[in-house]
Amino acid sequence: MRTKRLTLDALLTAVALTIYVVELQLPHVVPIPGVKLGLANIVTVVAMVLLGPADAAGILFSRIVLGSLFSGNMMAVLYSVSGGLACFVTMLPLKKLLTPRQIWVMSVLGAAAHNLGQMAAAVLVTGTPALIVYLPVLMVSGIAAGLFTGAAAQFAALRLKKVLDKYHG
Amino acid sequence: MVKTRTWVIIIVLLLAVSLGLTLWLWSRPRGDVVNIYQDGELVRTIDLSLVTKEESFDLESDYGRNTILLEPGRIRVSDADCPDKVCVDSGWLTGAAPIVCLPHRLVIEFAGGRGNIDAVTG
CATH class of the missing domain: 2.60.320.10 (N-utilization substance G protein NusG, insert domain)
Structure with a gap:
């Protein structure tokens, strides 16, 4: 059972990493650091709902560290980890609060928290409080992207649950 | 369980505040x-x-x-x-x-x- 679970986690990490690297190739539509779709978060939400917090945390942080290595942008680790941590801490209590039809809420609030955490790290690292002007824009973009990835995650989670139940019982 | 409508209201409020702040902050005058x-x-x-x-x-x-x-x-x-x-x-x-x-x-x-x-x- 443990091996099965570990394999599933590794598989989901690979999926998240692939999505992450592909998304990096998309051009910046809005030239603001931090504005992105965050498609890889679909996997985090799915893992959180289907497998639980421990698996989700493992997948999320493996993806962040490996993703930064793959993209050659190690400076980004700091921002991504801060964002990922804020996102995770927000999604954790939501897991118990949400019904299966409300999974998308987890993604929206998680994305907003991600941007908040990222901004906090950026302000601290650069020592530039003026960066806060970006926060409202990042919140708007985070909520919009979260709605999209949330819908995708809810769809994927509900479908995958049937498959997992069928094979694992 | 929290009603879906409550979540929608929370998110819409968050979005409205952010959007308002965005428009306000980004319309500041520039200098030289x-x-x-x-x-x-x-x-x-x-x-x-x-x-x-x-x-x-x-x-x-x-x-x-x-x-x-x-x-x-x-x-x-x-x-x-x-x-x-x-x-x-x-x-x-x-x-x-x-x-x-x-x-x-x-x-x-x-x-x-x-x-x-x-x-x-x-």
């Missing part, structure tokens, strides 16, 4: 004097109204290089050796938001922007 910060320290101040011809210079730091391009009345990052090049894609500096290169910890903004923000954040 530009400050360039690296690692939170002011490294250069440029009065764009005194720029008469196109010129560029490199900003080197431990983190990497950014090439700054000046033209009469405007400034941008024309090249950088960071991987994402968000600063280059930002184009010419507007009054709306500073140009930021997070990997190189570089910020370019109009002077007064900082003062306004301090007023906002108290």
Whole structure:
């Protein structure tokens, strides 16, 4: 059972990493650091709902560290980890609060928290409080992207649950 | 369980506040004097109204290089050796938001922007 679970986690990490690297190739539509779709978060939400917090945390942080290595942008680790941590801490209590039809809420609030955490790290690292002007824009973009990835995650989670139940019982 | 409608209201409120703040912050007037910060320290101040011809210079730091391009009345990052090049894609500096290169910890903004923000954040 443990091996099965570990394999599933590794598989989901690979999926998240692939999505992450592909998304990096998309051009910046809005030239603001931090504005992105965050498609890889679909996997985090799915893992959180289907497998639980421990698996989700493992997948999320493996993806962040490996993703930064793959993209050659190690400076980004700091921002991504801060964002990922804020996102995770927000999604954790939501897991118990949400019904299966409300999974998308987890993604929206998680994305907003991600941007908040990222901004906090950026302000601290650069020592530039003026960066806060970006926060409202990042919140708007985070909520919009979260709605999209949330819908995708809810769809994927509900479908995958049937498959997992069928094979694992 | 919290009703879906409650979640929608929370999210819409969050969105409305962010959108309002965005519009308000981004409609601030711009000046002529530009400050360039690296690692939170002011490294250069440029009065764009005194720029008469196109010129560029490199900003080197431990983190990497950014090439700054000046033209009469405007400034941008024309090249950088960071991987994402968000600063280059930002184009010419507007009054709306500073140009930021997070990997190189570089910020370019109009002077007064900082003062306004301090007023906002108290």
